[in-house]
Amino acid sequence: MSFEHNIRRVVPYVPGEQPNQPGMIKLNTNECPYPPSPKVEEALKEMDAGQLRLYSDPTAAELIDALADRYGVDPAQVFVGVGSDDVLAMAFLTFFNSEKPVLFPDITYSFYDVWAELFRIPYQICPLRDDFSIDIEDYIRPNGGIVIPNPNAPTGLLEAVGNLEKVIAANPDSVVIIDEAYIDFGGKSVLPLVEQYENLLVVQTFSKSRAMAGARIGFAIGSRKLIRYLNDVKFSFNSYTMSRMSLAVGRAALEDEDYFQKITAKIVETREWTKRELAALGFSFPDSYANFIFATHERVGAERIFAALRERNIYVRYFKKPRIDNYLRITIGTPEQMEALISALRDIVK
Amino acid sequence: MSFEHNIRRVVPYVPGEQPNQPGMIKLNTNECPYPPSPKVEEALKEMDAGQLRLYSDPTAAELIDALADRYGVDPAQVFVGVGSDDVLAMAFLTFFNSEKPVLFPDITYSFYDVWAELFRIPYQICPLRDDFSIDIEDYIRPNGGIVIPNPNAPTGLLEAVGNLEKVIAANPDSVVIIDEAYIDFGGKSVLPLVEQYENLLVVQTFSKSRAMAGARIGFAIGSRKLIRYLNDVKFSFNSYTMSRMSLAVGRAALEDEDYFQKITAKIVETREWTKRELAALGFSFPDSYANFIFATHERVGAERIFAALRERNIYVRYFKKPRIDNYLRITIGTPEQMEALISALRDIVK
Numbered sequence: 001m002s003f004e005h006n007i008r009r010v011v012p013y014v015p016g017e018q019p020n021q022p023g024m025i026k027l028n029t030n031e032c033p034y035p036p037s038p039k040v041e042e043a044l045k046e047m048d049a050g051q052l053r054l055y056s057d058p059t060a061a062e063l064i065d066a067l068a069d070r071y072g073v074d075p076a077q078v079f080v081g082v083g084s085d086d087v088l089a090m091a092f093l094t095f096f097n098s099e100k101p102v103l104f105p106d107i108t109y110s111f112y113d114v115w116a117e118l119f120r121i122p123y124q125i126c127p128l129r130d131d132f133s134i135d136i137e138d139y140i141r142p143n144g145g146i147v148i149p150n151p152n153a154p155t156g157l158l159e160a161v162g163n164l165e166k167v168i169a170a171n172p173d174s175v176v177i178i179d180e181a182y183i184d185f186g187g188k189s190v191l192p193l194v195e196q197y198e199n200l201l202v203v204q205t206f207s208k209s210r211a212m213a214g215a216r217i218g219f220a221i222g223s224r225k226l227i228r229y230l231n232d233v234k235f236s237f238n239s240y241t242m243s244r245m246s247l248a249v250g251r252a253a254l255e256d257e258d259y260f261q262k263i264t265a266k267i268v269e270t271r272e273w274t275k276r277e278l279a280a281l282g283f284s285f286p287d288s289y290a291n292f293i294f295a296t297h298e299r300v301g302a303e304r305i306f307a308a309l310r311e312r313n314i315y316v317r318y319f320k321k322p323r324i325d326n327y328l329r330i331t332i333g334t335p336e337q338m339e340a341l342i343s344a345l346r347d348i349v350k
Numbered sequence: 351m352s353f354e355h356n357i358r359r360v361v362p363y364v365p366g367e368q369p370n371q372p373g374m375i376k377l378n379t380n381e382c383p384y385p386p387s388p389k390v391e392e393a394l395k396e397m398d399a400g401q402l403r404l405y406s407d408p409t410a411a412e413l414i415d416a417l418a419d420r421y422g423v424d425p426a427q428v429f430v431g432v433g434s435d436d437v438l439a440m441a442f443l444t445f446f447n448s449e450k451p452v453l454f455p456d457i458t459y460s461f462y463d464v465w466a467e468l469f470r471i472p473y474q475i476c477p478l479r480d481d482f483s484i485d486i487e488d489y490i491r492p493n494g495g496i497v498i499p500n501p502n503a504p505t506g507l508l509e510a511v512g513n514l515e516k517v518i519a520a521n522p523d524s525v526v527i528i529d530e531a532y533i534d535f536g537g538k539s540v541l542p543l544v545e546q547y548e549n550l551l552v553v554q555t556f557s558k559s560r561a562m563a564g565a566r567i568g569f570a571i572g573s574r575k576l577i578r579y580l581n582d583v584k585f586s587f588n589s590y591t592m593s594r595m596s597l598a599v600g601r602a603a604l605e606d607e608d609y610f611q612k613i614t615a616k617i618v619e620t621r622e623w624t625k626r627e628l629a630a631l632g633f634s635f636p637d638s639y640a641n642f643i644f645a646t647h648e649r650v651g652a653e654r655i656f657a658a659l660r661e662r663n664i665y666v667r668y669f670k671k672p673r674i675d676n677y678l679r680i681t682i683g684t685p686e687q688m689e690a691l692i693s694a695l696r697d698i699v700k
Contacts, residue, residue: 003525003549004575006448006494012582015408015589026404035400044399044595049391052599053382053561058365082432085588098356118586144356175353199353211403214594225354232362236468238435239365244564245394245595249402 013114019315025340027331028315030153030182030292032211032267034334036249037259040212043252047245056247058239063247066254067219071191076224079231080250082241084181084205084218088147089115091201091220094233095175096121098144105134107324109153109179121145132157132286132294139167146171149179151187154319154329156288158187165190168197175226177201182290184209184264185271191221198223201230208291209264210253217242217250267291271332277342281349292331294324300349302326308348314341363464369665375690377681378665380503380532380642382561382617384684386599387609390562393602397595406597408589413597416604417569421541426574429581430600432591434531434555434568438497439465441551441570444583445525446471448494455484457674459503459529471495482507482636482644489517496521499529501537504669504679506638508537515540518547525576527551532640534559534614535621541571548573551580558641559614560603567592567600617641621682627692631699642681644674650699652676658698664691 016029035041060080068075081087092115096102101124104112116123126138132155139146146167151158168176168190176199183189183204194200201222207213220230234241242250253260271288278285278295285295296302306318306328317329332338366379385391410430418425431437442465446452451474454462466473476488482505489496496517501508518526518540526549533539533554541552551572557563570580584591592600603610621638628635628645635645646652656668656678667679682688 003445003521003523004579005523006445006525007579008444008447008583009579010582010586013585013589015585018405018407029405031405032403034403036402040402041399044397045395047394049394049599050385052386052390052564053384054376055368055379055381055557055563056566057368082588082591082593085590089587094358095353095356097358114586118583171353173353173355175356207405213405213590214402216406216590216593229354229357229359232360233358233468235363235365236360236464237439238432239363240433240435240563240566243432243566243593243596245599246593249399249595 010118013111016317017315021313023313025314025333025337027333027337027341028317030208030331031213032208032263032291033332033337034211034263034266036211037253037256039252039256040249043248044245047248052244056240056242056244058235060242060247063217063242063250066251070254071221073194073221074224077194077221077227079220079227079234080242081218081234083207083216084179084203085111086241087203087218087220088177088179090230090234090237091177091203092116092121093119094230095201095226096145100142100144102145102147103139103143104147105152107132107152107155109149112147134159134163136163136166140170143171143174145174145177147177147179149181150190151182151289153182153290154292154317154324154327155286155294156182156290156292157286158289161188161190161193165193168193168200172199175199175201177203179203181205181208185289185291186268187289194222198225201226206250206253210260211263212249212253215246215249217246267332270335270338273335274332274338274342278345281342281345292329294327294329296327297349302328305345305348309344312344314344360468363461366667367665371663373663375664375683375687377683377687377691378667380558380681381563382558382613382641383682383687384561384613384616386561387603387606389602389606390599393598394595397598402594406590406592406594408585410592410597413567413592413600416601420604421571423544423571424574427544427571427577429570429577429584430592431568431584433557433566434529434553435461436591437553437568437570438527438529440580440584440587441527441553442466442471443469444580445551445576446495450492450494452495452497453489453493454497455502457482457502457505459499462497484509484513486513486516490520493521493524495524495527497527497529499531500540501532501639503532503640504642504667504674504677505636505644506532506640506642507636508639511538511540511543515543518543518550522549525549525551527553529553531555531558535639535641536618537639544572548575551576556600556603560610561613562599562603565596565599567596617682620685620688623685624682624688624692628695631692631695642679644677644679646677647699652678655695655698659694662694664694
């Protein structure tokens with residue numbers, strides 16, 4: 001016997017590599033290649049450091065009200081957290097307490113099974129079809145909850161709102177989480193459905209389309225009922241999750257809709273250019289609606305390309321996992337970065 | 351049946367009131383009356399907002415290394431989180447998984463039983479003696495973990511390191527958490543014991559003595575083994591808890607030891623002055639080593655004083671709970687604020 005007997009043991013999750021090489025082209029963690037809105041910089045410069053002595057508003061009202069405005073919902077339908085990981089972790093803890101398994105795809109965001117293991121939630125993975133699309137029928141059976149990312153990661157594939165609605169409507173006894181971390185790059189959100197389905201929780205983030213991964217802001221929108229339960233658990237975990245700095249920069253970002261539209265459109269444009277170039281080099285990929293492309297080459301192995309890019313100081317993401325170990329996930333950078341990538345790939349696969 | 355069947359239901363914790371009245375004297379949430387170090391303001395002004403597009407360092411190395419330096423331990427012995435509430439919540443989740451009850455005092459930080467309820471951890475409260483001191487013998491019996499705040503809140507009483515060491519030494523099969531949120535106001539820390547006892551975790555915060563409640567930074571120091579387990583769980587919950595902003599301002603605060611010494615000494619000086627004045631007005635109180643005083647009046651009821659102070663725009667904390675419902679917890683403010691408080695109290699209890 002020792003104190004180790006009562007320790008919660010988990011297989012430690014290893015976050016993706018965060019290299020910091022001079023001159024590197026970093027296309028490995030789906031960050032935005034553009035800075036956040038200039039209003040974010042202003043908010044930071046104008047912050048009164050003296051106010052940091054005071055607790056932040058536990059209700060995060062300034063950020064929640066701005067999100068409610070932006071998405072046309074009531075503030076009582078909005079929840080915020082320390083990145084969408086915090087929001088999702090709280091949602092798993094709050095909503096997934098059944099003895100029936102929680103369902104999610106086999107190829108998906110790598111944290112779902114990590115949270116299930118951490119909170120000892122039973123789960124069952126639903127294999128994607130060969131083309132990486134979701135078989136909606138897999139989610140129409142007894143379950144303790146459902147989480148589906150849309151677009152999916154790392155595939156980039158977008159599911160039609162109508163298909164997701166079938167899942168939500170078929171599961172009135174479960175909370176259905178649609179994880180829309182990448183929805184702003186051309187996808188159509190299920191957000192309008194939150195008025196109709198009390199069991200739907202939509203999760204989004206400032207880390208990708210708002211260019212603020214380092215500010216740690218995620219949010220969820222759902223029915224008043226779900227948000228109330230989520231807040232009850234959150235207030236029992238940590239009342240003050242959002243710092244005064246995060247609240248201020250988050251609100252500032254929402255004040256600049258033009259900038260948001262401009263950078264997301266630019267990333268979509270660069271993505272479509274990159275798709276054409278990759279195809280011309282012999283790559284194939286699901287038709288991505290995210291800020292990355294999940295590509296495989298007709299001749300050269302993904303792991304070899306990954307290593308060769310790395311030698312050229314270009315970092316993409318490679319997952320040594322069943323079914324996807326011949327794919328690379330390539331974040332969309334600036335046009336210049338993608339030209340450099342294509343030029344390197346041309347050389348590597350020639 | 352409905353999705354509500356599988357929701358984790360908790361009695362929602364209600365955070366202390368955060369009033370925001372013009373000209374108010376806010377002595378209700380143990381915040382520091384002084385701004386953070388000028389180096390914090392510099393760090394904020396110098397932050398490159400463009401870098402917010404990138405994820406923060408998941409290992410929080412810049413902050414952890416600075417803490418390790420400051421406290422003379424190895425970085426592998428340091429853990430950081432979003433305020434000490436986040437650190438304590440992670441510690442409960444990681445270390446308290448026994449079927450035996452976790453032990454803590456009856457009058458104490460109001461979050462311990464909230465976390466136990468949230469994570470469904472059995473617990474047993476150990477009543478303080480009549481003078482609010484801890485009976486060490488209460489903690490020398492079978493248990494699934496121990497958490498003791500030192501100084502205790504809301505009493506402000508300090509326990510001798512030797513007594514706490516008896517508890518730690520007597521419980522090699524349990525993790526013992528000493529919550530030192532208020533240790534910097536004249537108390538003696540158990541930190542030197544972490545080298546000797548692998549089962550000891552010491553938790554501290556930037557919210558009080560570092561004047562940064564709004565930056566959300568807490569930390570724990572313990573054995574390499576405990577910190578490794580804590581990190582395993584944290585990385586399974588949310589890899590990126592600390593924003594780039596919190597990391598930068600946290601490190602900056604640690605660079606200004608002189609300022610830290612100056613403001614904590616000033617608060618101790620004001621506290622001792624306030625004790626003398628309160629005693630002269632007929633108040634009694636445990637001998638506080640924290641940045642607050644827990645006081646009761648010989649004639650006038652605490653709830654009445656609380657309301658009368660509030661009418662004068664002075665906010666203190668009143669807990670309507672057994673054993674302490676005739677006490678007020680009064681945060682130590684600036685000398686001017688405490689003079690205004692004493693003058694108001696003189697009028698109220700006359």
